[in-house]
Amino acid sequence: MRKSLCLQLVRAAGLLTLLACTASAGVLTFEDIPCCGDPGSVPASLIPNGYSGFNWTNFGVEEPLLGAGPTGGPAGIISSPRVAYNGWGLTASLSTADGSAFNFESVYITSVYRDAMNVDITAYRLGVQVDHRLVIPDATSATLYEFDWNGIDQLSFAATGGTVHPGYINPYGQAVFVMDNFTFQSGTPEPAGAILLCSGFAALIAVCRRAAKH
Secondary structure, eight states: OHHHHHHHHHHHHHHHHHHHHOOEEEEEOOTTSOOTTSTTOOSEEEOOTTGGGEEEESEEEEOGGGSSSOOSGGGGOSSSSOEEEEGGGOOEEEEETTOOOEEEEEEEEEESSEETOEEEEEEEETTEEEEEEEEOOOSSSOEEEEEEEEEEOEEEEEEEOOEEOTTOOOTTOOOOEEEEEEEEEESOOOHHHHHHHHHHHHHHHHHHHHHHTO
């Protein structure tokens, strides 16, 4: 009787642990945001809050191939034809709409106008900075940056510096980058929560093993 009950408890606990630890992976290609000639859209649109579970600040979406003048924008296309960009060259950010944690895995970034432009990427959790990295994207090809930052709820991207790439046109003097294939995982438990779940499950198995011997 005890053995049967323990087996049932172990199965139930295992299922609950699996459900609690399940992460949802995603790759944002920005292709499903109305823009760039779609009915009722404009040539470039701000990314709406709630898109893929995030709130977005100063991030837009555009089709670089529709732009005027030579720039690095078209080189930043990974999933054709749309990319995200920091509107007006401002610091852009994204955060989970419900305050939950996510894992930031990787993203392709390209400088639109400038060589040697810095993009300062900072991660936060509950308003506290937890990670930071400075990258210098190329202006002629997309660069894949891998981060593997876990348990964060906000990212900010600040572009500064650099000089205009020869032959490019930067009409407004802005430090702009495009990004594509933003890869992340959502629904990941906090590290402390994951440890508690695993510890509790292990303890339950040990109890059931001792009960089975009697």
